[in-house]
Amino acid sequence: MNQHTLSMRLERVAAHMPAGARLADIGSDHGYLPVALMRRGLIAAAVAGEVALTPFHAAQRTVRDNGLEKQITVRRANGLEAIEPQDDITAISLCGMGGETIRDILENGKARLSGQERLILQPNGGEQPLRQWLMENSYRIVSEELLSENSFYYEIIVAERAGPVVYSAEELYFGPLQMQARSPVFLSKWQRILRHKQQTLAQFAKARQAVPDVKVHEVAQQARWITELLG
Structure with a gap:
């Protein structure tokens, strides 16, 4: 995987990105997702946030090697602290962490959420507590996807703030849209x-x-x- 060829998991995350979005990719690792989206002309600007030093430097290198320093800002910060008001973020991606970790990042960074962003979340397990947080914070799940890659199952949860929403215990457990779709995977x-x-x-x-x-x-x-x- 690199900035040209994303994993199937990140390709599916990319598919849920609104055209022309101003993206904050939190836990960006090498920065492959924002760089790939920018190279394809699918987003207007991006922030790549990374708390750990090694991936922070790797993301800087990926952005620099692609000549995208003007369009993609790499920040070393904890969670949503990577986002500044002037970024005018319209989409936030959090991929490849446990659902509880994603939930905690969203909860701890709540003050930096305008409520206008689309959340594109790819938890590695722990989907139930993550959906619980979304419901409690008035985020409606607008799309869900499940894929199998290298014998692992990956879920993608896309949510937008839309006023009060109520899901049953079973819907929080399985995913409300997945329960309806009942795909083979x-x-x-x-x-x-x-x-x-x-x-x-x-x-x-x-x-x-x-x-x-x-x-x-x-x-x-x-x-x-x-x-x-x-x-």
């Missing part, structure tokens, strides 16, 4: 997870030490939801 993912849940429940039953009732109940409920979903 979605069903395959949940078949795999159901097998894992059933194995976990069997291990709980054999465990020498009592597993807390609340934990058993949680896993059993999830297994029940998945069974009903696949039914």
Whole structure:
């Protein structure tokens, strides 16, 4: 993967970018996503934010090597602290981190969100607490996508602030739009997870030490939801 050829995961993230967006790519790593989007003429400007020194320098190098220093600003900052008011950001991407980490970045940086941005989120697990945060902060999920790459499942969640929104516990767990679409990759993912849940429940039953009732109940409920979903 480089600024010319993105991974399938980042290509799908790119597909949800509004044309002419002013992007903040938080946790930009090498800066491949904003550079690729800029080279294709799909965005107007970008900020690449990175808290760790090595990827920060890598992003600077990628931007410099492509002659895009005027269009893409690389900032070393923690989370949404990379965004300044004068950036006029219209899209924020957060990719390749746990859902809880993305949630915490959004929560800690809430003051820097205008509410006009499209959020394009690609969590590695932890989607449920992330969707919970979106609901509690009046973000409606406008698109969801699930893809399988190198035997991993990746979810992309696109959200926009749209006033109060309510999702059921099951919708937060599976994804409200994914539940409706029921794509083959979605069903395959949940078949795999159901097998894992059933194995976990069997291990709980054999465990020498009592597993807390609340934990058993949680896993059993999830297994029940998945069974009903696949039914």
